[in-house]
Amino acid sequence: MSVRERRAVVATGLIAGLALTASVSSCGAPQNDAKQAVLQIGAIPDQNPEKLNRLYGTLSAELSEKLDVPVRYAPVSNYAAAVSAFRTGSLDLVWFGGLTGVQARLQTPGARVLAQRDIDAEFTSVFIANGASGLRPFTSADQLVELKGRRLAFGSESSTSGRLMPQFFMGENGVKPEDLAGGGPGFSGSHDATVAVVQSGAYEVGALNEQVWRSNVADGRVDPGKVSVIWRTPPYVDYHWVVRPGLDERFGDGFTDKLQTALLDLSADTENGATILELFGAERFIPAKDEDYVMIETVGRQLGKIR
Numbered sequence: 001m002s003v004r005e006r007r008a009v010v011a012t013g014l015i016a017g018l019a020l021t022a023s024v025s026s027c028g029a030p031q032n033d034a035k036q037a038v039l040q041i042g043a044i045p046d047q048n049p050e051k052l053n054r055l056y057g058t059l060s061a062e063l064s065e066k067l068d069v070p071v072r073y074a075p076v077s078n079y080a081a082a083v084s085a086f087r088t089g090s091l092d093l094v095w096f097g098g099l100t101g102v103q104a105r106l107q108t109p110g111a112r113v114l115a116q117r118d119i120d121a122e123f124t125s126v127f128i129a130n131g132a133s134g135l136r137p138f139t140s141a142d143q144l145v146e147l148k149g150r151r152l153a154f155g156s157e158s159s160t161s162g163r164l165m166p167q168f169f170m171g172e173n174g175v176k177p178e179d180l181a182g183g184g185p186g187f188s189g190s191h192d193a194t195v196a197v198v199q200s201g202a203y204e205v206g207a208l209n210e211q212v213w214r215s216n217v218a219d220g221r222v223d224p225g226k227v228s229v230i231w232r233t234p235p236y237v238d239y240h241w242v243v244r245p246g247l248d249e250r251f252g253d254g255f256t257d258k259l260q261t262a263l264l265d266l267s268a269d270t271e272n273g274a275t276i277l278e279l280f281g282a283e284r285f286i287p288a289k290d291e292d293y294v295m296i297e298t299v300g301r302q303l304g305k306i307r
Contacts, residue, residue: 037250038070039063039259043095044082046159047212048192049075055279056095062272066262069251078189079158083107092247093259098123098160098238098296099305105290106297106306110245113290114260117282121292122235124210125161128195129230133204138231144173153186153203155194158305160238160296162191166207168299169233192216199227209238211281237296240288260287 041063043056056073064071074091076082079100085091087107093114096104105111127147129135135146147170155162167177167185177184186203188194191212198206199222210232216222241263248255263285268274277283300306 038072039067039093039247039251040072040074040091041093041095042074042076042082042085042091044079044097044100044156044159045076046079046097046155046162046190046209048190051279055276058272058279059276062266062276063259063262066265067251067255067258079156083158086111086242086244089244091244093241093243096240096242097158098236098240098293099164099300100158100160101240101242102293102297102300103158103306104242108244111242112245113288113292114241114243114256115263115285116237116240116288116292117280118284118286119211119282120239120288121237121286123161123238124235125166125207125233126210126213126229127166127205127207127231127233128198128213128227129205130198130201130203131226131228132201135205135230137229141169141173141231144170144175144231147175147205148179149181151181151186151202151204153188153194153197153206155188155191155208157187159191159209160236161209162194162207163187164296164299164303164305165233165236167303171303192221195222195227199223201226205230215281237292240293241285 041056041060043052045052052075053073060071060073074085076085079097082091082094082096083100083104086094086104094104101113105113127138127144133150135150138144138146154166157163170176186197188197188206191208194206194208195213195216197203213222213229243256243259247259264287266273266276266285268277268283297306
């Protein structure tokens with residue numbers, strides 16, 4: 001056999017081998033893709049990362065077992081990133097605050113609210129003050145006027161309980177952002193950080209999620225000699241799970257309903273369920289719907305956070 005003939009045989013063999021490999025890969029691809037479809041979950045970073053990683057890592061394992069699909073928690077850097085990742089499809093299911101959940105749904109047609117905690121239907125924020133500020137507990141909302149000229153910290157700019165609703169109640173009682181020291185509020189980035197900056201004296205006053213405040217007190221991270229609550233807001237609706245459209249097409253008919261059921265069925269009667277609910281600061285999840293958040297959307301538009 002000549003050199004040219006040997007080369008032709010080798011080339012023919014390579015082509016046939018590649019064709020066979022491509023054929024096998026092509027035939028197996030749909031099944032492999034189905035097996036590898038991953039439910040990506042996320043959350044606004046409202047507390048310290050260690051707690052969030054433990055919470056959503058445990059929840060991912062629980063949902064994966066209940067739904068028989070891989071579930072992965074993907075942390076985000078800030079509130080806006082959670083909304084963006086949901087809009088682009090990088091995250092399928094996200095634990096949002098009231099405002100960010102509304103923003104995410106408005107930017108993602110077909111997205112819907114699945115559930116909220118039992119405490120979210122009547123949620124509250126607290127204003128805390130450093131002892132050196134001289135501020136004492138307010139007995140009525142109109143005393144919020146005493147915040148004029150003070151150094152005040154909110155949490156994230158897009159936080160419902162750490163910015164939106166506290167600012168709304170301040171405005172209802174005659175306090176505008178420009179009335180604060182420095183011509184506006186500071187932003188700590190999270191509820192835990194708000195406690196820290198007020199306790200340290202960097203800010204005289206802060207506003208945050210009452211549940212996180214209570215958690216910080218219980219964990220011994222609050223020095224009552226340095227910082228205390230001076231006012232609690234009226235209740236409003238807040239945190240909730242929001243899911244993207246199209247999950248039934250990816251994971252099978254009825255998957256979104258199964259996902260909702262898995263959240264609603266979380267129970268303190270199981271080890272994982274008890275851990276998850278304790279970290280969420282709740283006794284259970286309850287059904288919720290888009291219409292529950294109309295008031296949050298109204299306030300968001302009023303304060304320029306939704307356009």
